[in-house]
Amino acid sequence: MIKEEIQKEGYKGSDSLLRTYLAKIRKNNIKEKQIKKVVDRETMITLLYKEIDEVTKITKEIFEKVINKFSEAKKIYEIVKKFKEIIFSKKYKKIEKWKKKAKKYKIPEIDSFINGIERDFEAVKNAIKYNYNNGLAEGSVNKIKLIKRIMYGRCSFELLRKKVLLQY
Numbered sequence: 001m002i003k004e005e006i007q008k009e010g011y012k013g014s015d016s017l018l019r020t021y022l023a024k025i026r027k028n029n030i031k032e033k034q035i036k037k038v039v040d041r042e043t044m045i046t047l048l049y050k051e052i053d054e055v056t057k058i059t060k061e062i063f064e065k066v067i068n069k070f071s072e073a074k075k076i077y078e079i080v081k082k083f084k085e086i087i088f089s090k091k092y093k094k095i096e097k098w099k100k101k102a103k104k105y106k107i108p109e110i111d112s113f114i115n116g117i118e119r120d121f122e123a124v125k126n127a128i129k130y131n132y133n134n135g136l137a138e139g140s141v142n143k144i145k146l147i148k149r150i151m152y153g154r155c156s157f158e159l160l161r162k163k164v165l166l167q168y
Helices: 002-008 015-032 041-049 060-069 071-089 092-104 108-119 121-129 135-150 157-167
Strands: none
Touching (some): 071 092, 092 108, 092 121
């Protein structure tokens, strides 16, 4: 279609020359256009758990643009960052101040998280205060449950017991 239009205007060159010329025009147009980078949700969620330097899918400049454009994202990022600071600093007394500040934003997901903290505040306080946890026991329980699911409906309890003991 383009070829016919150009030939009406007087073009007498070859098809390959026309294709080369059009490719060059397209390439220049792409460079001239402002290319927008889309930051996916997964990357933004990753930034809640990792530092910006550890995430390869996004640069600091792009992150700053996203944070400045979307005020909700900025609020969430600040709240989560402050919560992580409290946890790793072992200053559990700051959690009350953090909860008050976080509630002011009125973000439903954050409010739900705060309600969970308030339901078992003593456990959260102890998790922040002390270095030990029950992760090792939970891992063992999960491993036993996995073996039980794999063996469901097969053989006897005695075989299950032996298989669990063999794993440890």
